[in-house]
Each structure stands twice: as structure tokens, then as C-alpha cells.
Amino acid sequence: MIMAPLAGRLVERIHAGILGGIGMAIFATGLFLLAVLPTDPTNADIVWRLFICGAGFGLFQTPNNSTIISSAPSNRSGGASGMLGTARLLEQTLGATLVAMLFNLVPNNSTQACLYLATGFAIVAAIVSCLRISQPRPIPQKPLHKTPQ
Secondary structure (H helix, E strand, O other), X not given: OOHHHHHHHHOXXXXXXXXXXXXXXXXXXXXXXXXXXXXXXXXXXXXXXXXXXXXXXXXXXXXHHHHHHHOOOHHHHXXXXXXXXXXXXXXXXXXXHHHHHHHHXXXXXXXXXXXXXXXXXXXXXXXXXXXXXXXXXXXXXXXXXXXXX
């Protein structure tokens, strides 16, 4: 809620690959801090770690979505939006399936195992996002409608 508007402003000035990589690195840090949470945490221990996760993901998601939507031709922006939603739902489904499998395979400390695996995935995503730096920024598309003169 806080980071997404900030990331929206930053994506106009900073390459989306850099912004997304930084966001994923922050998210990975938050996930790792959740994985090493003390045995008897206070509410504050959990909240500040979740805040780091949310800030990192918010910093990643806005430039990532912007890149996906702006890289499609303007007459295909609806299709790009549909593909974005489909990809998000597929990722959620695969993630929930993976968590269920880990809970079955690792009966002790399964939550910690899931958080460590998520940290690893976030690190890989940060690296992949940074690799996008070599790609040029998408050219803003012209609006479909013409303004009356």
C-alpha cells in the first residue's frame, strides 16, 4: 500500500529491472528474517518482518506489471492484462501446491522450510530482474483514440 505508489513514480526514473531486483532482494531479506524468527516471537517481531516483505514485494510488483503491460502493443493491452492475471493465478496455485507438498515431505519445521525455499526463489527472481537491465525500456504506446480538433 505504501510502496506501490512510490514504485510507480520511481519506475519513470529508474529502470524497471533495477527497481524489481531491489524489491525482490528486500522481499528475500524479509522472508529470511521470518524463517529465522525466534521460537516465541512477539507481535512486533512478526510485524516488522512482514513490513519488510510487503515493502519489497510492493517495490517489485509495480515495475514488473508496468513492464509487462507497456511492452505489449496498445491494441493488445487487454490481452496482456489477461495474461498477467493468468500468470498470477498460476503462480499462486503452484505456490500453494508446493507448500502443501513441503508440509507433507518435511513434517518438522515445514514452515521454516517453506520460508527458506521462498527466500531462494526470491533471490533467483531478483537476479533475473536485474538481468533485464540490458533490455531497453519499452516505448510508451500512443492512445488508441484520437483527440477531437
